[in-house]
Amino acid sequence: MDEVITLSHGNGGTKTSKLIKELFLKKLGNSYLNTLKDGARLNTTGEVCFTTDSYVISPYFFPGGDIGKLSICGTVNDLIMCGSIPKYLTLSLILEEGLGILELEKIIDSIAETAEKAGVKVVTGDTKVVDKGHGHGIYINTAGIGESIPGVFLDESRMVPGDKVICTGNIGDHGVSILCTREKLLEFDLCSDCAPLVELVDVVTKFKHHIKILRDPTRGGVATTLNEFIEESQYSIEIYEEELPIDPKVKYACEILGIDPLYSANEGKALLVVSDEMAQDILSELRKINIFSSSKIIGEVTNEFASKVLLRGELGGRRILDKLSYDILPRIC
Amino acid sequence: MDEVITLSHGNGGTKTSKLIKELFLKKLGNSYLNTLKDGARLNTTGEVCFTTDSYVISPYFFPGGDIGKLSICGTVNDLIMCGSIPKYLTLSLILEEGLGILELEKIIDSIAETAEKAGVKVVTGDTKVVDKGHGHGIYINTAGIGESIPGVFLDESRMVPGDKVICTGNIGDHGVSILCTREKLLEFDLCSDCAPLVELVDVVTKFKHHIKILRDPTRGGVATTLNEFIEESQYSIEIYEEELPIDPKVKYACEILGIDPLYSANEGKALLVVSDEMAQDILSELRKINIFSSSKIIGEVTNEFASKVLLRGELGGRRILDKLSYDILPRIC
Structure with a gap:
């Protein structure tokens, strides 16, 4: 694999596919994500909670975590705060040209580990690359679906x-x-x-x-x-x-x-x-x-x-x- | 309201609240979004499709649309491509310090108009602000939930x-x-x-x-x-x-x-x-x-x-x- 992220990783062609298969699917793969469709089909029962957050923290590695861990915790916690059991997440990355692949890999490892701990699956995603000077290494968005805990009314x-x-x-x-x-x-x-x-x-x-x-x-x-x-x-x-x-x-x-x-x-x-x-x-x-x-x-x-x-x-x-x-x-x- | 976006609009305090209430709720408000909770509670029936995309297009105003219109169309279309009827969207903004409020307002107008046309509701969202030189005006993420069309099997x-x-x-x-x-x-x-x-x-x-x-x-x-x-x-x-x-x-x-x-x-x-x-x-x-x-x-x-x-x-x-x-x-x- 390449050593740094280039604009080609975001063009939707062969380099994007390679990054998705060799890094994201390898670390985060599951029956939903592996289909590589535009979205995931999920079975839900009744009321769900739906939330989103973008993460732009600087620095993206910090004592106690990194932007990957944070992007799972933040959205999982928002789902819990709505009175639901976190189930499914999306993962959307805005990478800056020049980001080291090893850094990205470390962040994806954190995401995998935290998602496992939180009992959620990353079911679909998106990768964009912006030219150098128009980002800050990595920004992440996660959206999440949780199943409402019956009888809970938080207001x-x-x-x-x-x-x-x-x-x-x-x-x-x-x-x-x-x-x-x-x-x-x-x-x-x-x-x-x-x-x-x-x-x-x-x-x-x-x-x-x-x-x-x-x-x-x-x-x-x-x-x-x-x-x-x-x-x-x-x-x-x-x-x-x-x-x-x-x-x-x-x-x-x-x-x-x-x-x-x-x-x-x-x-x-x-x-x-x-x-x-x-x-x-x-x-x-x-x-x-x-x-x-x-x-x-x-x-x-x-x-x-x-x-x-x-x-x-x-x-x-x-x-x-x-x-x-x-x-x-x-x-x- | 202020003339440009400042870092305070992203701190989660009074300026963030003001922006949400005076711009986002005014243009996009509905019974879900208006609750201003960490997420939206939605009633779904059975199988849903779940998708996400981040939008980083440059320039963010272009002939035939802008990043706001694109961010609704792209995610709505992904839900349709999965064989579902688009219903609910999240809207997450990464704004760069210095973005003109009038530009933002124009983009939010596009979002409102396109969402109306597509029959979807923006039910929850997030706003982050990055310091000048670490973005490019505006990046948008939308995630979406659609209700599967019964009997459709695309594969x-x-x-x-x-x-x-x-x-x-x-x-x-x-x-x-x-x-x-x-x-x-x-x-x-x-x-x-x-x-x-x-x-x-x-x-x-x-x-x-x-x-x-x-x-x-x-x-x-x-x-x-x-x-x-x-x-x-x-x-x-x-x-x-x-x-x-x-x-x-x-x-x-x-x-x-x-x-x-x-x-x-x-x-x-x-x-x-x-x-x-x-x-x-x-x-x-x-x-x-x-x-x-x-x-x-x-x-x-x-x-x-x-x-x-x-x-x-x-x-x-x-x-x-x-x-x-x-x-x-x-x-x-």
Whole structure:
């Protein structure tokens, strides 16, 4: 095979075929993808969830993952956040002329490994090549189909005062580690939390009536995501500062860099709004799962204001948390 | 609204929300998209087709369309080529910092108009912004779900000698017109054929047992697509040169530019392999439809060789047509 990607790999002819057969089918092949048709025929039953994301992260290799792993995790997690079981993904690559084939191979390996772990199949795809200077190595789009978990109804309208907000682990890891890697800042051993959250499916299935909202706080971080929960609501969400799970290294890095971890991106965490009644049971169930072992109740829904997120400090003082409005860091995912 | 796209439009915060609400929802809104969730919940019945394509065409405005129209047509057509009725699309944008908002608005208008014409809904999406110098204005990915047309089975294995190859109109228009526009060559009034081929659904439904293969000859053109039909087959396809429908202006442009229209991309044409028995009936049905009025039988399946596409010239001489192996033009779609 060639050593670098050339424009011919994107022309739809012999070089494109060779790349598809010798790299993509070899690593990702399955009965759907192997047909090499314009699309895949799938059997679905009833209601499905449908989602998409493009990934433009820089750098595309980072501590804890790469753009390939991220492109599977991000879309798998979006399907779970809709209350569905991830099943089928598409994979569309925009490669920049000059990308090393070995780099591409490493990314495809990550995709294969993460898809396997998440229980999803890549069923169809597309490859485009852009001329040098009009991309950044590799951009990836994945779209996904998940089968809805019966009886799950996730909607902001279900929130009532007293509901608890659970965070499934330490916040801000992805954003801070990407920033430090990209800008070669600080010599901490930081790592992205990028992971497929498939174990959430069992928890959602078990506690379906008591889980009201489920969302992954990616771009914009926990503060922006919580704002999305209440922006159309008559209620507010109050967060307890002392309960926020933050890795001490991330906390320290944030202090030095002047970043608020509440606005730093996560790629392997979820926020749940759950009924007060079952909050402790759901928390216990989550903590039994390795990846969610540091889950905490970080706040609650109140009826004090409409559409506000408030952070209550350790001494009792409160301040409003808005959506992210400035730029911590572009191309975080 | 701002005049140009900035990195803040991609940070997932207030500027991203504003762009989504004031531009995307305004133009493309529907009950699915309006929920602004991580994905859309859809009711499907039984078998679906699932496809994706990224669009990186340069220039992104061209005679006969723009990248927005193309991104809907391409994915809608892929769903039809799988034997399904296009229903739902995702829309994922990779915008380059500095793209004019008016340009973006024009592209979103095209998307809205084409989706309406094709009978599909944009149900979920994603917006990313890359820093100046790492994109080319706008790249688009669309993924699509179509509902399988019952009883349709499109597969190369169904070909037998005597089957006819139908082409639904003039070939090569898209590739030649993009080349002339991009390189500012020739002052012909050339135009891309970019169009959603939704009227094919009725033809496929009516003649389902007699249509064996259906494919749109995009990148790589008619010659490359025909090669895909027979590469795993014991049969060959023979094409009659004098029957190839080619616009005289495209033919002339190809002669001057040294391009073979058989390898030039199309974005609004289909190739069908159909039973000999019903070939004339299918042709008549196609010709009744405005967009397919210049359909022709351009060749047939023979058992003379295995896995070859042959072009029979007007004087009876024949030559082998291979897949595209050189580069006529990168970034054609």
